[in-house]
Each structure stands twice: as C-alpha cells, then as structure tokens.
Amino acid sequence: MTAITLHRSPVVLPVGSPAIRDGAVAVSSNRIVAVGSHDDLSAEFGESTGFKRVEWSGTLTPGLVNAHTHLQYSDMAAVGQGRYSGFEDWSRSFQAAYLAPHDWAESAASGAQQAARTGTTALADIVTDRAAGRALHDAGLHGITFWEVFNWKAARWRAEGRETVEAEIDRIPTPPVVGLSPHAVYSLDTDVLHDLVAWSAEQGLRQHIHAAEAASEDDFTRTGSGTLAEQWRRYGHADLQLLSGGGSGLGAIAYLDSVGALAPTTHLAHGIYVDADDRALLRRRGVTVALCPRSNAVIGLEPPPVAAYLTEHSPLAVGTDSLSSSPSLNLLEDVAALHRLARTQGYRGSGLHERLLEAATLGGARALGQNRGSRTPGAAPGGTGALGVLEPGAAADFAVFATASPDPRDALAELVETGTTPTTATYVDGEPLWLAAVADGKENSHV
Ligand SMILES: [Zn+2]
Structure with missing residues (x-):
C-alpha cells in the first residue's frame, strides 16, 4: 500500500453514515481507505511508513x-x-x-x-x-x-x-x-x-x-x-x-x-x-x-x-x-x-x-451511475472509486468548507441553509485541485 495521508477536520460529514466530530479520512493514492474519528485512525495508521497528517478547520464533505x-x-x-x-x-x-x-x-x-x-x-x-x-x-x-x-x-x-x-x-x-x-x-x-x-x-x-x-x-x-x-x-x-x-x-x-x-x-x-x-x-x-x-x-x-x-x-x-x-x-x-x-x-x-x-x-x-465505483459503462480501465460519499474504496474526492461551528448539526445547517460558506480546499483523487488562500494573504491559487 502507498503511504497514508490522514485528513483531519473538526466535522466530517461522510454522507450515508453519521456525522463525525473531530473526524478524519485516511487516503492512499486516489482512494479513501478509512473514515472515522481522528483518534481511532491516528492509532491505526499513525506509525505507518510515509504517514502524513493534514489538519483542516471547518467541515469536510464528499466532493x-x-x-x-x-x-x-x-x-x-x-x-x-x-x-x-x-x-x-x-x-x-x-x-x-x-x-x-x-x-x-x-x-x-x-x-x-x-x-x-x-x-x-x-x-x-x-x-x-x-x-x-x-x-x-x-x-x-x-x-x-x-x-x-x-x-x-x-x-x-x-x-x-x-x-x-x-x-x-x-x-x-x-x-x-x-x-x-x-x-x-x-x-x-x-x-x-x-x-x-x-x-x-x-x-x-x-x-x-x-x-x-x-x-x-x-x-x-x-x-x-x-x-x-x-x-x-x-x-x-x-x-x-x-x-x-x-x-x-x-x-x-x-x-x-x-x-x-x-x-x-x-x-x-x-x-x-x-x-x-x-x-x-x-x-x-x-x-x-x-x-x-x-x-x-x-x-x-x-x-x-x-x-x-x-x-x-x-x-x-x-x-x-x-x-x-x-x-x-x-x-x-x-x-x-x-x-x-x-x-x-x-x-x-x-x-x-x-x-x-x-x-x-x-x-x-x-x-451519473458513479455511486458504486468504476462499473459505469465507458469508464477508463481501473476507473475511479465511488463518488459522492466518504467510505473505504471510494474516490478520494472531498471538499473542506469554512464553517463556524465545531458541532456537526450546526455545521451541516450552515452549509445547507446559507449556500455561501467559503470553500477551503477541493481534492480529486487525493490531490488538491483548489486550495484557498493561506493566512499570508496570498491570492487564492489553483494547484
Ligand atoms: Zn441545461
């Protein structure tokens, strides 16, 4: 297995399974390998070769x-x-x-x-x-x-x-x-x-x-x-x-x-x-x-x-x-x-x-017929994992939004009701497609 990157966030909304407070998503290459509490996943993967941790604030959802x-x-x-x-x-x-x-x-x-x-x-x-x-x-x-x-x-x-x-x-x-x-x-x-x-x-x-x-x-x-x-x-x-x-x-x-x-x-x-x-x-x-x-x-x-x-x-x-x-x-x-x-x-x-x-x-x-991974007709050989959900085997496609509350219910309500929560990061296949400005005041950048 290639090295694990653990994306930690105060709120993780996997969709299809319950919200997680202080959650994390473990990513290997272009796939998600585990979703759970930060402490559990840290204990499981923290000692593995090449392990990396990325700390986000806000809410992490499927792309x-x-x-x-x-x-x-x-x-x-x-x-x-x-x-x-x-x-x-x-x-x-x-x-x-x-x-x-x-x-x-x-x-x-x-x-x-x-x-x-x-x-x-x-x-x-x-x-x-x-x-x-x-x-x-x-x-x-x-x-x-x-x-x-x-x-x-x-x-x-x-x-x-x-x-x-x-x-x-x-x-x-x-x-x-x-x-x-x-x-x-x-x-x-x-x-x-x-x-x-x-x-x-x-x-x-x-x-x-x-x-x-x-x-x-x-x-x-x-x-x-x-x-x-x-x-x-x-x-x-x-x-x-x-x-x-x-x-x-x-x-x-x-x-x-x-x-x-x-x-x-x-x-x-x-x-x-x-x-x-x-x-x-x-x-x-x-x-x-x-x-x-x-x-x-x-x-x-x-x-x-x-x-x-x-x-x-x-x-x-x-x-x-x-x-x-x-x-x-x-x-x-x-x-x-x-x-x-x-x-x-x-x-x-x-x-x-x-x-x-x-x-x-x-x-x-x-x-799109892409909720179960690469079985879609016409998909490239090897294909991608499931889209729209954070679960083991799914594509490592996710977004991080700058919600204010660490409470999963409040964070979800803010996302759905305002529609204007800024996006901090967008990842496709485990790689950043978009990262918002960091605190040094740089322009937003497309990676
Ligand atoms: Zn149209």
Missing part, C-alpha cells in the same frame, strides 16, 4: 456532484444576469448570445475552475461544441461529458445521424466518461429519440435529458400546440413529427417513457412541470431528477416541486445549470435555494439538511 450544467456557456453570464418571463422569452436571448462568436474552450475551462473553487469534484457537463468537450478532462474533474444531440429530424438522422454524433463523441477526451444528451422532447423527432435510446443501450452510454422545464412541453408532446410549439414553428420546424402529426396524446414524461427514454441509465434535468403520476413513473423507472432552482427562477419558471419529490422519496440530485441562466456555478447555493423552497412548500419532514446534502453528493453520483 459536490453538479448533476446538470453546461460549462461551455460560462462566458454567457450576461444572459444569466437578466430576468425573463418564461422559457420562450429566455431562449430568445440565449439563442442570440449563443450564435455570437465564442472561445468555447476557454469559456468551459473557466467554468471548470469556478466549479472546483466551490467544492465541486464531478459534473454532468453538456457540450454542443467539440472545443468545450475537453473541460472536465483538462481540469482533472470527474463526472460525465455529455454530447448534446439536438435539431435532428428523422430523415436526416437516418442518413447521417449516428455517424455524425459518433465522430463527435470519439473526439471527447477521456477520462472522464462520455455520455449522450438527447436535448429535449421538442428539438428531436420521435424516431430520433427512439434510435438514440437503442444506440445508447448498445454502446453502454448514459443519457441526460432536459425535461419538464418549459410549461408548454406537455402541450407540445400531447397535441403539438402551445407557446413552445408556436415558437418552433416560427423557427421553421413545423415538420417535426410531433408538430406535423398533432402530438402523441401523452404529456412530456409519459412521452419520454413511450420512446423508452426512462431508465436507470438516464437522468433528467429540471422536472418542474410534473404531476404525481409523472413522479411515480420516474420512480418506477429509477430515474433521478437534477433540480436547478436558481436557473428556473432566472428564466421565470415555476419553482420545482421539491417538497413533493422529498415526501414521495424520489431520487434527487442538484444542478446549477449554466451561467447563461444562473448567477454562479456554486452548487451549495442551489442547495440553499432548495431548502428555502422545501420550507415554503410546506415540507416538514425530518432530516432535510441531510437529504439535501445527500442530493448534492451521493444523489448526483447515483444520477
């Missing part, structure tokens, strides 16, 4: 898992700083800014740094331009780079779809893992969605889909009508199968199920406009929903029904979405927004703090 973002759009913050009256309104501004010239590689790299600086170690990152596809790889972050598939109709897809998308996927550097993101129900023909589901299964690729984000997605899939349908007709897409055929008779979630898109290998983003039947269907299919409440607010959408999701025990994750619709890539700020929403919506269940931290860590890892 955060941002289960929905587009790092590519990090240079579109001007759009995200606006306020919009709904999805169609925002998408007009987005479209205009998207079509302007960009250095997508630099934009995505900047987003990766912003995520790392706020304790995130793994992301579901959606890209539409190959220059942005290197961001996770180059930054040394974990997660999945999802190639987004959009604006394909059946005839052209049959002629050249798979070859075109395959060529793009092949160019994305690994690690991390590569996945497919069929964009949404309104930007792909039904036949294309069907084929993407089959193809993903053949290739062992995970899928990530925007769903129930726009209020009128349901009208779009049910009857081919509504404001979103009118917008797409104006954009010249009246020949989309759902629009020319008068819809499928099914709401957006049931429609996704009818094309086979709901499976445990798929996770959805947003999930705002869903009823109890939709949520029950998602649970039956084992589909995690990544909630992005701050993005929803900027765009002018309803808040997601987080209290219902929690009460019904739906599998949840958290995403920031991109800077084109959100004020920052700090995942904890979305956790705090979800906490406020849950209370506003009347959620009174116990363990809310624990459940929301879990959604932002282990829940995200589950969404």
Whole structure:
C-alpha cells in the first residue's frame, strides 16, 4: 500500500453514515481507505511508513456532484444576469448570445475552475461544441461529458445521424466518461429519440435529458400546440413529427417513457412541470431528477416541486445549470435555494439538511451511475472509486468548507441553509485541485 495521508477536520460529514466530530479520512493514492474519528485512525495508521497528517478547520464533505450544467456557456453570464418571463422569452436571448462568436474552450475551462473553487469534484457537463468537450478532462474533474444531440429530424438522422454524433463523441477526451444528451422532447423527432435510446443501450452510454422545464412541453408532446410549439414553428420546424402529426396524446414524461427514454441509465434535468403520476413513473423507472432552482427562477419558471419529490422519496440530485441562466456555478447555493423552497412548500419532514446534502453528493453520483465505483459503462480501465460519499474504496474526492461551528448539526445547517460558506480546499483523487488562500494573504491559487 502507498503511504497514508490522514485528513483531519473538526466535522466530517461522510454522507450515508453519521456525522463525525473531530473526524478524519485516511487516503492512499486516489482512494479513501478509512473514515472515522481522528483518534481511532491516528492509532491505526499513525506509525505507518510515509504517514502524513493534514489538519483542516471547518467541515469536510464528499466532493459536490453538479448533476446538470453546461460549462461551455460560462462566458454567457450576461444572459444569466437578466430576468425573463418564461422559457420562450429566455431562449430568445440565449439563442442570440449563443450564435455570437465564442472561445468555447476557454469559456468551459473557466467554468471548470469556478466549479472546483466551490467544492465541486464531478459534473454532468453538456457540450454542443467539440472545443468545450475537453473541460472536465483538462481540469482533472470527474463526472460525465455529455454530447448534446439536438435539431435532428428523422430523415436526416437516418442518413447521417449516428455517424455524425459518433465522430463527435470519439473526439471527447477521456477520462472522464462520455455520455449522450438527447436535448429535449421538442428539438428531436420521435424516431430520433427512439434510435438514440437503442444506440445508447448498445454502446453502454448514459443519457441526460432536459425535461419538464418549459410549461408548454406537455402541450407540445400531447397535441403539438402551445407557446413552445408556436415558437418552433416560427423557427421553421413545423415538420417535426410531433408538430406535423398533432402530438402523441401523452404529456412530456409519459412521452419520454413511450420512446423508452426512462431508465436507470438516464437522468433528467429540471422536472418542474410534473404531476404525481409523472413522479411515480420516474420512480418506477429509477430515474433521478437534477433540480436547478436558481436557473428556473432566472428564466421565470415555476419553482420545482421539491417538497413533493422529498415526501414521495424520489431520487434527487442538484444542478446549477449554466451561467447563461444562473448567477454562479456554486452548487451549495442551489442547495440553499432548495431548502428555502422545501420550507415554503410546506415540507416538514425530518432530516432535510441531510437529504439535501445527500442530493448534492451521493444523489448526483447515483444520477451519473458513479455511486458504486468504476462499473459505469465507458469508464477508463481501473476507473475511479465511488463518488459522492466518504467510505473505504471510494474516490478520494472531498471538499473542506469554512464553517463556524465545531458541532456537526450546526455545521451541516450552515452549509445547507446559507449556500455561501467559503470553500477551503477541493481534492480529486487525493490531490488538491483548489486550495484557498493561506493566512499570508496570498491570492487564492489553483494547484
Ligand atoms: Zn441545461
């Protein structure tokens, strides 16, 4: 075994097991080998060859898992700083800014740094331009780079779809893992969605889909009508199968199920406009929903029904979405927004703090199929350990936050309710990806 480094912190929140006061995490190479009280682990490893101890203040948690973002759009913050009256309104501004010239590689790299600086170690990152596809790889972050598939109709897809998308996927550097993101129900023909589901299964690729984000997605899939349908007709897409055929008779979630898109290998983003039947269907299919409440607010959408999701025990994750619709890539700020929403919506269940931290860590890892180590299809040989949790065998991915209280309950409450606790350190695979300024007043540095 390579030498042990013991990371000691006044509070350790392993997620999935109880909080530890004066805890420690023993790391060997890129894996966690033990989690427990500092005194116990010190007695176990303190005499081993090459032993090192790192003393942190504050709270040590698993690295955060941002289960929905587009790092590519990090240079579109001007759009995200606006306020919009709904999805169609925002998408007009987005479209205009998207079509302007960009250095997508630099934009995505900047987003990766912003995520790392706020304790995130793994992301579901959606890209539409190959220059942005290197961001996770180059930054040394974990997660999945999802190639987004959009604006394909059946005839052209049959002629050249798979070859075109395959060529793009092949160019994305690994690690991390590569996945497919069929964009949404309104930007792909039904036949294309069907084929993407089959193809993903053949290739062992995970899928990530925007769903129930726009209020009128349901009208779009049910009857081919509504404001979103009118917008797409104006954009010249009246020949989309759902629009020319008068819809499928099914709401957006049931429609996704009818094309086979709901499976445990798929996770959805947003999930705002869903009823109890939709949520029950998602649970039956084992589909995690990544909630992005701050993005929803900027765009002018309803808040997601987080209290219902929690009460019904739906599998949840958290995403920031991109800077084109959100004020920052700090995942904890979305956790705090979800906490406020849950209370506003009347959620009174116990363990809310624990459940929301879990959604932002282990829940995200589950969404990505990376909660059990390197069994994810497409993982590099050897792969990584489990993400989103501090336990023996897991990846040595963790974050340290400068919480004020040494009491685990208070520290957890501060993390979840404020969303603004500064990040002291972010480690991936046992190595520092970000270390905040030390007391000598130096600028924060990226290692
Ligand atoms: Zn998105």
